[in-house]
Amino acid sequence: MTRGGLAFAVLRHVLLLAGAAVMLAPFVWMVATSFKPPQEIFAGELSLLPRQWHAVENYHQAFTKVPMLRYLANGLFVTSAIFALQVLVAVPCAYALAKLEFRGRTLLFTLTLFGLLIPAHVPAIPLYIMLWKAGLLNTYAALVVPFVISVFGIFLMRQFFKAIPDELIHAARLDGLSEFAIVWRIMVPAAMPALISFGIFSVVAHWNDYFWPLLVINSRELAPPPLGVAYFRNEEAGHDFGPLMAGAVIITAPLVVAFLFAQRRFIEGMTMTGLK
Amino acid sequence: MSDVVIEQVTKDFGDVRALHGVSLHVRDGEFMTLLGPSGCGKSTLLRIVAGLEPQSGGSVSIGGANVDHRVPKERDVAMVFQSYALYPYMTVYENMALPLVMRRMSAAQRLPLIGRFLRGSAQLRKGIDASVREVAASLAIEPLLARKPAQLSGGQRQRAALGRAMVRHPKVFLMDEPLSNLDAKLRTHMRTELADLHRRLGATFIYVTHDQSEAMTMSDRVAVMMEGELLQVATPMALYNDPSELRVAEFVGSPRINVIPAVVASDASVRALDGVVPILADAPVGSRAKLGVRSECLTLRNPDGAVTFRGRTRHVENLGSDCFVHVALDGVDVPVVARADGRDADRFAIGENIGIACDPERVLLFDEAGRRIASRAATARVRTHG
């Protein structure tokens, strides 16, 4: 349906491309700077490509000044652990809420809904105190344990499970499967798309979390990527922009690459448009 | 005058040609149905007439004036959509009032809030109110005016959509399968209501459907379309008795017309399978043909008597008033269906040999490509397709 003809089509691209340029500029500048030597950076010129390639030095410094790879590895470990545990806890509960009848079901569901309203920062102080008393501060446990309960995950999986026909479950029971087996052998495979969305949502949220690691971690070895970047910035103290940008590239690359590979899933997972 | 002239209209979607030079003249006040299977281009043609879609070639005129460059509002047409397309956030009243608001009020008067206070606004609103209520009364939906579409049943929504179309008293009513979302009983009821409406308003109706029974029962004339081409335009009876093509014959009429392979045997007969049918065919002797016979033109008899075909009874469908007997014939993949009186249903036993007599006066003949061959019963009057 063409309205407005060619003129509008052109205008549309002009406007959208201008916006796209603003969206991309920081990335482009970040990458370009990570290739430049200090003289060129401080020359204050608007040039994209470096006259002298300093990439190796910048990236080398980024990797060695602070344990950059360690930060990435921490991110991978922590987000995987969190998601794995979240699934173990949330999925059976979601199944029970969706398909089983028991006293207290509505109460439990209401409490879950209530939990959805509470922002992540609210329980921070008491959680910190609990971890402190348990002697778990500054450990991987401190990074993982508070997030093992995902009310969002319970809610999402319950919605999905409700849509799965009851006959499937009756047939499974007749075949002799226990409820526990039904959850993992029948429900989960049927709800894969929801699980993937949940996974993306959880991994991205916890990979990018700065607040909680800031509270509970103070040693390099345990820092996840955002905390690692903050450490790196403090080290560089605002002078070595080359290595600093290189560090930023290293930290943002994994998620950006993952996003480019699975855009639709990423967008679904992160915006959870199913959540109304 | 509100006739619609469609002249050699073509429509391309990229490389795909959806309409191949369609020409059609819809007469003033006529109920014209565009009939065809899904994807045949009938809805596209309707949208082109409405002005929602530009054609790639050809022209459209309404009431004698060329409307190719006019937007829908200027063409004085109204449209009823398959999904009704009622604005869900407006009440039925507001839905019906909108066309009048857009037409009668100026841009300034339509402005939210301040438009209300401009001079003449109140007067216009009163007029619109009267028009809306008048149409609502004629459709018996006055009590529904304050409701939103979600609070209405299917049939009520349909009438609201009709009301929105009627309120402007347009030259032409365009309807895109408006009954297909209704259940069967409501559908048959609405068919009569729509036919009534057409008589009352006397306006030109162009109606799109894939349901041949709708087309047959409601229309003055039917235009059969397939794969972007107009095959035949005729009254329902002419379509039924005198189709120009095998495709048309197969699409119209229920149950489907029986098709039996045949050969023009001699000057005065056509041989089909083992039987000979005495008809004069306007085709060379020896040429292959297809015999088309409707189920009511076949009589079931004892196989030893004077019959054209012999076969075995496969299946009997007893509808009470009629029964349809499916007979398997050697040489035809699909069983032939013959109609008999409902009271005789018990006479037919599955698996039994049975004979079929074919009435040469009512047989249709088509060539191998599906085109109609002029034919007449030997010693009967001439009949050609018109």
Add this chain to the structure above:
Amino acid sequence: MAEGPAASVRLDTAAGRRRHSEALAAWGLAGPATFLLFLLLLGPTAAVVVLSATDWQLGAKSLRFVGLGNYAEMFADRVFRQSLANTLLYVAITVPVSVGLGLSAAMLIEARTSLQKFYRTVYFLPVTATLIAMAVVWEFLFHPNVGLVNLLLATVGIAGTHWLNNPSTALFALCAIGIWQSLGFTTVLFLAGLKSVPRDLYDAASVDGAHGAWERFRRVTWPMLGPTLMFVLVIMGIRSFQVFDTVAVLTAGGPAKSTEVLLYTMYTESFHYFRTGYGSAITVVFLVFVLALTLVQVRFLDRRVHYS
């Protein structure tokens, strides 16, 4: 459904035994989640509310109940009032701009089919990038001498300032980063909303006379986007209310408290000054604001949900 103490499960009937075993299985499956729900979420939330009424310091041996004393102190404190004002200002700028621009971008993208996926990807890219890392990049972009922003401004003859160090511009610089990072989010949400508007409605509107772009927007697009708009506004409101990362890494609340925001104040009070009782009170205020925003959405959606 058998609920409540009156409908207790009977073990002397087959049906009762089946219900009993089903209930057992259910609690077995939901048990860990229920326990953790209380331990990690509901319990701590209640604890925060209780703590907010005390003067407890982190590590202190004893505490005293001060009732609403913390709240009184908060609203009398200039820094807290500044913090709240900054946060509200941040929200007041970030939300309308990112929602307005997001809607515009979505409508432009949706208007034609060419390059739709490309634009969607590019606009969403900042949302996926780790905010802390991009904040550091933006800090470099805002550098007074060699930052891209000032270099670009210089080409049109405008002298840029030290954006993050100037008390009158620091908060706006943070707003810019926030908008940049959220724009893709709102755009994508509006794209989904626009795609869900049935094409038939536009056709009907055309035939009714609403053929031009403005009329189509006013009569069809805007009303149909109502729920989406509300949803996006509230989500963005809650999101921007939680601004913390950029403040913590780039400005630490400065210069001169011009970028002090609610969560940052909560953080410093609780974990730098160890005044956890007071910090809890700030948390409660924060919670109240977020709940209020959510409630607005629920009420609105409830009223308007009768469309489909």
